[in-house]
Amino acid sequence: MSQEPAWFAEPPLRGLEQRFETRSRLFRQKSQYQTIEIYDTVPFGRMLVLDGAVQTTERDEFIYHEMLALVPMLTHPAPRRVAIIGGGDGGSLRRVLQFGTVEEVWQVELDPLVADTCQKYLPTISAGSFSDRRARVRFTDGARFLTEWRDAFDVILVDCTDPVGAAEVLFSEQFYLDASKALTREGILVTQSGSPWLMGDELERALDNVGKVFGLVRTYLASVPSYPGVLWSFTLASNVHDPLRVPRDELARRLDDLNVLPDYYTVDVHFASFALPRFLSERFKEPAPSATSGQAVNGLKGGRGFDLFGS
């Protein structure tokens, strides 16, 4: 007796829908905050879904987590204290703990059931990081958590759900203001910032807000095949350190010190990820003095950016 394959899909966005063939659903439970599901999928192995939105998968989690964590961590000369807001799957925590300079990481997830479920069903993603003696795991509101700190963190990673709905506060001007106070003077903030073409309005608003608080703002890209639209954006903000101005050999030296060979990130990928296609860079014009970098200038002016899906 043959059986039709089952498929999981997020709700369509702007007339696009990506479907994943599934073998089974391994877990489903409503927590105080959201519905948590784990699917076993054909393309990506096990997949974490929160309120119907894909969060991470066994097979491609390395792309998102390396690009979220390694770009700011390698831009900072010696990160010692780090905060992760969200990231209950532990994939960011694991990458931060790869740095020998790191003395403590505050892992601040709202929903304890997310962390429990991931450690049970997706153990390869955190790979034991929650038990690392440098990890300070807290289950609380990340935005409120940051208001309690001053001049404390070298790097803050915002590893949250998309800038639509519940996580919207994590893209507000007030949040960036609180984060900037919680950072050291040389501190670096990075946030996942959604699909540049499917969530362009939200990205634009986030960039506006972060630009009101930080002197330097840069958006970079990576291709995460399990996410809607695949092309994904991250936004880095600082008042001191520019990821495009770290010398190549210095970046290579810091990467060597990790003693872990990333699967996606390379020094070339670091710089390349900031080269936005023109229709995106024109749309998401960085409010920071980005023109100071030769890297971002190509001598052509006067074009317009646009919404790929605009009608």
Next chain:
Amino acid sequence: MSQEPAWFAEPPLRGLEQRFETRSRLFRQKSQYQTIEIYDTVPFGRMLVLDGAVQTTERDEFIYHEMLALVPMLTHPAPRRVAIIGGGDGGSLRRVLQFGTVEEVWQVELDPLVADTCQKYLPTISAGSFSDRRARVRFTDGARFLTEWRDAFDVILVDCTDPVGAAEVLFSEQFYLDASKALTREGILVTQSGSPWLMGDELERALDNVGKVFGLVRTYLASVPSYPGVLWSFTLASNVHDPLRVPRDELARRLDDLNVLPDYYTVDVHFASFALPRFLSERFKEPAPSATSGQAVNGLKGGRGFDLFGS
């Protein structure tokens, strides 16, 4: 009376399926070679489909065509004679004709009905290029066409369907051998080479074959949202010109000469598109002496590449 939205999808690949909401199907006809369809879609406007596979759309065609045509055309110091194998939609032809140095372009499409249909339903893609006095439009077998030329073309663009099925001959060693003879000594070949993660085996074979014929082979990437897996690969081959060794200011000067501002391509994007994520660069190790470029070296060795969807 409300109506369910209609959806178009390619057959799933490795458990992944991308679906497009459609307003209507505007055209469907079987030619001598294939079934040609035009859909009006919500996300991408009008879309050309051949034998069930998405070929191009009104909204995102610029990404694929700019990256296929501009990277080799700007790498060559002064392309005068160009051949396009496939590309019946005219999008590559249009970009090639933007170059003032170009004297003639041989546009060689197998299926006249593809060109007719695209000029009727997707006129913005070719934008009148088929009537340009420098265009030599031929409807014939592209592989055979190239065997009739020696030392003739500065650039050959292979703008064909995917390296699975009918177009497989366009990725064979014999084809690359014939193309290398049809090229001038300084000539450059570029081919679309499919999804690096959904068609990785085919890309691997194509790179093997092209490496037997050309001294320098480089794969580069762009994100084309209407294609399966979104991340798309192109492969450039030459015996003389290396796209990573054109000085930035020279590239910017050539781009200025175009007098057309591309929507995706920039000088930064040119270099960035060759920075492959490590799991891909390790898997698709270029057979050419690519290590001669500082751009492609990051000091880390010994990792492995892998198939993202491998089980």
